[in-house]
Amino acid sequence: xxxxxxxxxxxxxVVFITKLWDPIAEYVGYPLDVRRRVEDLQDAVQRLRxxxxxxxxxxxxxxxxxxxxxxxxxxxxxxxxEKIKTGYDGCGLNYLSYCYFSKQADKExxxxxxxxxxxxxxxxxxQAKPHPVRDVPPQHPQDQLWGxxxxxxxxxxxxxxxxxxxxxxxxxxxxxxxxTSLVKLFRDSSAEYAPLDFDHVxxxxxxxGCTVGDTQKAIAASMRLPVVPDETSQEGIIYNHFKxxxxxxxxxxxxxxxEDKVGKEIIKDTQLGMLARELADECGGLAMAxxxxxxxxxxxxxxxxxxxxxxxxxxxxxxxxxxxxxxxxERLKFxxxxxxxxxxKCFLMCSLWAEDKNIPKEKLxxxxxxxxxxxxxxxxxxxxxxxxxxxxASMLEKGDNGLDSTENSHVKMHKMIRKMxxxxxxxxxxxxxxxxxxxxxxxxxxxxxSKVERAWIxxxxxxxxxxxxxxPHLVMLVARQPFSLExxxxxxxxxxxxxxxxxxxxxxxxxxxxxRLQYLNLSASExxxxxxxxxxxxxxxxxxxxxxxxxQTIPKDLISQLKxxxxxxLFCSGATSHKVQYLTSLLExxxxxxxxxxxxxxxxxxxxxxxxxEKLFSSVCxxxxxxxQFEDFFHERALARMSLRRCEFEDERHLKKIDLRLLSCLExxxxxxxxxxxVQVLVAEGHNEYGLLPNLGFLELRNLSKxxxxxxxxxxxxxxxxxxxxxxxxxxxxxxxHLQRLEELTISECPELKQVINNAEEAHQAxxxxxxxxxxxxxxxxxxxxxxxxxxxxxxLSYVRVADCEKLKFIKIQQRxxxxxxxxxxxxxxxxxxxxxxxxxxxxxxxxxxL
Numbered sequence: 001x002x003x004x005x006x007x008x009x010x011x012x013x014v015v016f017i018t019k020l021w022d023p024i025a026e027y028v029g030y031p032l033d034v035r036r037r038v039e040d041l042q043d044a045v046q047r048l049r050x051x052x053x054x055x056x057x058x059x060x061x062x063x064x065x066x067x068x069x070x071x072x073x074x075x076x077x078x079x080x081x082e083k084i085k086t087g088y089d090g091c092g093l094n095y096l097s098y099c100y101f102s103k104q105a106d107k108e109x110x111x112x113x114x115x116x117x118x119x120x121x122x123x124x125x126x127q128a129k130p131h132p133v134r135d136v137p138p139q140h141p142q143d144q145l146w147g148x149x150x151x152x153x154x155x156x157x158x159x160x161x162x163x164x165x166x167x168x169x170x171x172x173x174x175x176x177x178x179x180t181s182l183v184k185l186f187r188d189s190s191a192e193y194a195p196l197d198f199d200h201v202x203x204x205x206x207x208x209g210c211t212v213g214d215t216q217k218a219i220a221a222s223m224r225l226p227v228v229p230d231e232t233s234q235e236g237i238i239y240n241h242f243k244x245x246x247x248x249x250x251x252x253x254x255x256x257x258x259e260d261k262v263g264k265e266i267i268k269d270t271q272l273g274m275l276a277r278e279l280a281d282e283c284g285g286l287a288m289a290x291x292x293x294x295x296x297x298x299x300x301x302x303x304x305x306x307x308x309x310x311x312x313x314x315x316x317x318x319x320x321x322x323x324x325x326x327x328x329x330e331r332l333k334f335x336x337x338x339x340x341x342x343x344x345k346c347f348l349m350c351s352l353w354a355e356d357k358n359i360p361k362e363k364l365x366x367x368x369x370x371x372x373x374x375x376x377x378x379x380x381x382x383x384x385x386x387x388x389x390x391x392x393a394s395m396l397e398k399g400d401n402g403l404d405s406t407e408n409s410h411v412k413m414h415k416m417i418r419k420m421x422x423x424x425x426x427x428x429x430x431x432x433x434x435x436x437x438x439x440x441x442x443x444x445x446x447x448x449x450s451k452v453e454r455a456w457i458x459x460x461x462x463x464x465x466x467x468x469x470x471x472p473h474l475v476m477l478v479a480r481q482p483f484s485l486e487x488x489x490x491x492x493x494x495x496x497x498x499x500x501x502x503x504x505x506x507x508x509x510x511x512x513x514x515x516r517l518q519y520l521n522l523s524a525s526e527x528x529x530x531x532x533x534x535x536x537x538x539x540x541x542x543x544x545x546x547x548x549x550x551x552q553t554i555p556k557d558l559i560s561q562l563k564x565x566x567x568x569x570l571f572c573s574g575a576t577s578h579k580v581q582y583l584t585s586l587l588e589x590x591x592x593x594x595x596x597x598x599x600x601x602x603x604x605x606x607x608x609x610x611x612x613x614e615k616l617f618s619s620v621c622x623x624x625x626x627x628x629q630f631e632d633f634f635h636e637r638a639l640a641r642m643s644l645r646r647c648e649f650e651d652e653r654h655l656k657k658i659d660l661r662l663l664s665c666l667e668x669x670x671x672x673x674x675x676x677x678x679v680q681v682l683v684a685e686g687h688n689e690y691g692l693l694p695n696l697g698f699l700e701l702r703n704l705s706k707x708x709x710x711x712x713x714x715x716x717x718x719x720x721x722x723x724x725x726x727x728x729x730x731x732x733x734x735x736x737x738h739l740q741r742l743e744e745l746t747i748s749e750c751p752e753l754k755q756v757i758n759n760a761e762e763a764h765q766a767x768x769x770x771x772x773x774x775x776x777x778x779x780x781x782x783x784x785x786x787x788x789x790x791x792x793x794x795x796x797l798s799y800v801r802v803a804d805c806e807k808l809k810f811i812k813i814q815q816r817x818x819x820x821x822x823x824x825x826x827x828x829x830x831x832x833x834x835x836x837x838x839x840x841x842x843x844x845x846x847x848x849x850x851l
Contacts, residue, residue, distance in 0.1 A: 037105040038085060044112035045081045048074050051119040055126055070118055077115065080108050085793075159248065200247040215254070258283070261294025266301070275306035282313050284415035288328055296322040314355070314440070316419040319429055329428075332420045335393045345373050346386050347395055350413050351421035352456050352478065354437040358399040358410035361387055369567075370496055370519030370542050371476070376566050376598045380670075387411060401798035401823065406774045408720075408743055425454075435461075437478070449474075449489060457483075465489055485510040492516070500524055500544070507531045518542065523569070529553030535561040542567040546601055546624070549576030554586055560593035571601030571624035572673055579605055579629065587612045590620055599623050601671070607632040607662060614665045624671040625663070631677060633657055656706065660684040660692060660715065669693060673700040680706045680729075686714035694718065701727055710735040717741065725749055732758035741772050743796075748779035757788035770794055777801040784808050800824040800845075809834045813844055821846040 052074055055067075084104050204218045216234040220227045225241055228234050258280040259267050266272045279297065283289035297309060309321050318328065336344065346368050353359045365383030368374045374382050390396040395417060399410025413421070425434045432448055435441070437456035443464040444452070454476040455461075462483035469489035476496040485508045496519045497511070504525040511520065512533035520537070521544040530545070532555040541564050545551065551573040559568060574580035580603050587609065589595075601624030604610055613622050633656040658679045663669065672693070674682070682701070686692030692715035699716060700723040701707065707727045712735040721744045722736055732755045736742060747753065756778075774796050778784060784805045791812035800822055802808060813822075821844060824831075828849040 034102040034105070037102050037109070041081055041105045041109050041112065042085065044109060044116065045078055047116055048077065048112060048119060051116065051123060055119065055123050066118075067122055070115065070122060073111070073115055074119075077108060077111055080104075084108065199245040200242075201250070202247065203250045215251070219249075258290040258294045261291055261298060263298050266298070271303050272301070272306060275303060275310065279306060279310050279313065282310060282415060288331060289416045292322055292328045293318075313419070316422040316426065316429055318419070318423070329420045329423050332417065333424070335395060336420075336424075342373055343386060343389070345371075347390055348421050348425055349373075350390075350396065350411070351418050351425065352434065352436045352454065353413070354439070355415060355418060356412065357437075358402070358405040358412055360405070360410055362409075364411070366544075367496075367498075370498075370521075372518075376542075401774065403777075403799070403801065403825065406743060406798070408774060433473075462488075495519065495539075497521070509533060512536050515539065518564075520544065523547050526550060530555060530558060532558065534558060537562065539564060541565060544569045546571040546573055548573040550574070552581045554582040556585060557589060557593075559586065560589055560595055565595070566597065567599040568597055569599065569601040569624065570603060571671060572603060572626045572628075572675075574603050575626055575628045575675060583609065587616070590616055594619060597621060602626070603628050605629055605631075610662055610666075617665060621668050622666050623668055625666065625669055626673040626675060627658070627677070628673075629676045630658065630674065630679070631656075633679065655680050657681040657683060664692060667693070668695055670695050671698040672696055673702065674704065675700070676703045678706045679704055681709050681711070682707060683711045684713070684715035685711065691715050691717045697721065699723070701725070703727075705729065712736075712738045714738075720744065722746070728752060732756065734758045737770070742770065743772055744775040744777075745773060746777040746779075747781065748777070749781075751780075751782055753781050754783050755786055755788060756784075757790070759789045770797070772796055775799045778805050778808070779803040781805045782807065787811060794822075797822055800826075802826045802830065806830070823848060825850050 052071065084101055200223070202219060202222055204215060204222070213231050213234070216231060216238060217227050219225075219238055220234060223238075223241065225237055228237065258276070262276055266276055276297070279293065280290060283293060293309070293313070297306065300306060300309070312318070312320050322328070336347065339347065349367060349371070350359055350364065361384065364387065365374065365379055368383060368386075369376050369379045374386075387396065391398065391411065394414075396411045397414055398407035399405045399412055401407055422434060422436060423429045426432060431451060432444070433451055433453050435444070435452055435455040435457070437458070439458060441458060441460065443460040446469050449469050449471050451473060452471060453473045455474065456478040459481050462479070462481070465483070465488055467487055467490065471489050471491040472493065474489075474491040474494055477491065477494055478498045480501055482502045482504075488510070492514060493516055494514055495516050497514065497517060498519070498521040500521045501524040504522060504527055507522075507527040507530060509531050511517070512531055513536070515536055516539055517537050518539050519542045520540060521542075523544050524547045525545075527548065528550045529552060534540075534555075535558055540562050543562070543565060544567070546569045549572070551570070559565065574582070583602070583604065586602075590597075591612070597620045600620045600622045602613070602622065603626040604613070605628060613620070613625075616622075656679050658674070658677070658681075660683065663672075684692055694717060696716040696719055698721045699719055702723070702725045704727045706729055708729045708731070710733070716739060718741055719739045720741055722739065722742060724730070724733060724747045726749045728749075728751055730750050731752050733745075733747060733753070734757050736745060737757060745756075747756065770792050773794060776797065776799070778801065780803065782804070785807045786809075789812075791814050793814045797813070798820065800811065802811075802824065803826070824845045825848050831847055831849065
C-alpha cells in the first residue's frame with residue numbers, strides 16, 4: 001500500500017508545484033524577452049494594416065456591423081501598439097517597466113491574432129462581391145484637425161452641392177498649415193465628410209515639377225488601368241473608364257488651375273508651354289497668383305512676353321504684368337496688416353535673403369537685435385516667439401532639410417509672400433528702396449543708389465562702385481564677398497554693417513569713420529588686430545568678431561571707451577595662435593571699468609581665466625566660450641571611480657581630465673567649444689533638477705588628439721548641435737544618447753571611431769534613442785562599421801551625409817510608417833556596393849550622389 005500511495009502523492013505534488021510556478025515563471029520571464037514580444041506585435045499590426053488596405057480597396061465603407069467593428073478594433077489596436085512601442089523605446093526603463101510593456105504586448109498580440117483571422121474571413125467575403133476599386137491604401141484618418149472646422153465645412157458643402165456650376169475647388173495655404181491633411185481627411189473618413197454615392201474616391205499627388213503624364217500615370221495606377229507612354233492614349237483610357245461614373249478626385253498641388261486660366265492653346269505650344277510652367281513655378285503654387293497671372297497672360301502668344309513676365313515677377317513688378325497688382329497683394333497683406341508694427345519690421349527683414357533660400361533663425365534674431373527690433377537681454381526667447389508666430393500665420397515656412405539646414409534651425413519665405421514683402425518696402429513696386437540678395441540682379445546705376453536704404457550687395461554691385469557714388473539714405477549694408485572699402489560709395493549714415501566671412505586680411509580703417517554705426521560684424525576674417533580708431537564709433541552697440549583665428553591685438557581700454565556697447569563676441573577668435581595675447585588685459589579691463597555686457601563670447605586657456613569670468617558674472621553675461629589649448633586638468637589615479645576600462649588608456653596611471661563643473665557658474669552659456677587640448681577624459685555631470693549648463697545649445701569637440709572617453713549625465717539638456725572633429729583616439733560617442741533634444745550630430749576625421757553607439761557602454765548608460773535627431777553627418781571615419789548594433793527609430797531623421805566611411809555597410813533604422821524618405825548624400829560607389837543599403841533604399845532613403 002505505501003508503495004502505491006507515494007507515487008500518487010508525488011504526482012499530486014508535481015501538479016501543484018507546476019500550477020503554482022507557471023504564472024510566476026511567466027511573470028518573471030516577461031522582462032527577459034520584451035524586445036521579441038514588442039517586435040512580434042509590430043509584425044502582427046503590419047499584417048493587419050495590409051489586410052485592412054486590401055479590404056478597403058474592395059469595400060471602402062463596410063455595411064455590416066461586423067466589418068465596421070473590425071475596422072474600429074484594428075484602429076484601436078494600432079494606437080495601443082504605437083503607445084507600447086513608444087514607451088519601450090523611451091529612456092530609463094527598469095525591471096517593472098519591462099514587465100509592464102512585455103505583458104501589454106502579449107495582451108495585444110492575442111487580440112491581433114484574433115483580428116487577423118476575422119480580417120481574412122472578411123476579405124474572402126469582399127473578394128466574392130463585385131466592388132469598385134479605390135485608388136491607394138488608406139492612411140489612418142485624422143479625426144480632428146484643430147482650428148479647421150470652418151474649412152472642413154466649406155469643403156464638405158462644396159462636395160455635397162449637386163447644383164454647383166464648377167467641379168473644381170482650390171484649397172490654398174502656406175506649406176504646413178494642413179492642406180494635405182484636410183484633403184486626406186475627406187479621402188479616409190466616413191460619410192460624415194463625403195456623400196455615399198461616389199463610385200471612386202482618388203487621391204493623387206501632383207506637386208511642383210509634376211507633368212500631365214505623371215498625373216495620368218498616378219490615376220491609372222491607382223485604378224489598376226493600363227499605363228501607356230503616350231499622353232493622348234492614356235487620356236482616352238482614363239476617360240472611357242470614368243465617363244459613366246460618379247467620382248471624387250482629390251489632387252494635391254495641381255497646376256491645373258493655372259492651365260485653365262491660361263488656356264489649352266498656350267499650354268500645348270512647346271515653347272510657350274515650357275515658359276508657362278516656369279511662370280507658374282514662380283508663383284509658388286499660390287492659387288490667387290496662378291489665377292490672376294494666368295488670366296493676364298492668356299492672350300500673350302509671343303515668347304518674349306512670357307520671358308518678360310517671368311523677369312518682372314522675380315522683381316515683384318506685378319503691376320506691369322496684370323495692370324493691377326492691388327487686389328492680389330492686398331489680399332496677401334491681410335495677415336500682415338494684423339501684425340504689430342515691430343513684428344511687421346521683423347517680417348519684412350526676411351525678404352532681404354535670396355529667393356527660396358533657407359534663413360538661419362539665429363542669424364535672423366541677431367539682425368533683429370542689431371536693428372533695434374529686439375531687446376538684447378532676452379533676444380533668443382523673444383526672437384523664437386516671433387518666428388514661430390510668423391510660421392503659424394503662414395508668413396514664413398519651415399526650412400529645408402539639407403547639408404547646412406533643418407526645418408527646426410531655418411525658415412523660408414514663400415515666393416509670392418516674399419514678392420509681396422518687397423512690394424511693400426519698395427513703395428508698392430514703384431521704387432528700388434530695398435535691394436535683396438540676388439546673383440541675377442544687374443548692377444545699379446549711380447542715380448539709383450541715391451534712394452537705396454537697405455542692400456545685400458553682390459559682386460556685380462561692387463564691380464561698378466566708386467567713391468563718387470552717394471548713398472544718403474543707406475542705413476543697412478550686407479556683403480558676403482570681398483570688396484574694397486577704399487573705393488566704396490559714401491555711406492556715412494549707415495547704422496548696420498554685416499561683412500561676415502569676406503576674409504579681410506587687414507582691419508579696414510575706413511569703418512572707423514562711420515560714427516553712426518550701431519551694429520558691426522567682421523566675423524570669419526583674417527586680420528590680426530583691431531584698429532585703435534575704433535573708439536570713434538561712439539554709437540556702437542553690437543560688435544561681432546568671432547572666428548578670427550589670428551586675432552591677437554585689442555588696443556588697451558578700447559572696449560571700455562565704447563560706452564554703448566552691449567554685445568562683444570570674440571568666440572573662437574585667437575584660437576589658431578599659441579595663446580590669446582589680448583585675453584588677460586581684456587578681462588582686467590572688463591573688471592576694473594565695470595562694463596556691462598548683455599552678451600559676451602570669449603576664448604580662454606586656463607581655470608584662472610574662467611574664475612575671472614565668474615567674478616564678472618553680475619555685469620558680463622558669458623554666452624559663448626571656447627576652451628582652447630586648455631591644459632589645466634584634474635588628475636585622478638583611480639580608474640574604477642570613473643567606470644572606465646584600464647585597457648582604454650594604455651596603462652596610463654594619471655588621467656588628464658576636464659570636469660565641466662568648473663563652468664557651473666556660467667549658467668547662461670549657450671555655446672561651448674573645446675579645442676586643441678591633450679585632455680583624455682571629459683566629464684559633465686549635473687546634480688540638480690536643471691542639470692549642468694542648462695542653456696547650452698551647441699557643443700564642439702575639435703582637435704582633441706588624446707580624448708578617449710566622455711562621461712555625460714544630467715548636463716546640457718538643451719543641446720541641439722554636437723560637432724566632433726579630429727578626436728583621433730575616440731572609439732565611440734555613446735554619451736550623445738543622453739542629449740534628449742539633440743537635432744544635429746556631426747562626427748568627422750576620427751580615425752579610431754568604430755561605432756557611434758557602443759553596445760557595451762550603452763548597457764551602463766540609459767539613453768534617449770535619438771528621438772529628436774534630424775541630421776546626421778559622418779565623414780572621414782575609416783574604421784566606422786556601424787552606428788549601433790541596435791536599430792533606432794530615428795523618428796525625426798530627415799538628412800544623412802556619409803563620406804569616406806568605407807567600412808560602414810549599412811545604417812540600421814527601424815521601419816518608418818507613413819513618413820518621408822530620408823535624404824542621404826553619399827558617394828555612388830559606396831551606395832551601390834552596399835547590399836544592405838540597396839535592400840532598404842526604396843523604403844527609407846532618397847540618395848543624392850556627390851563626390
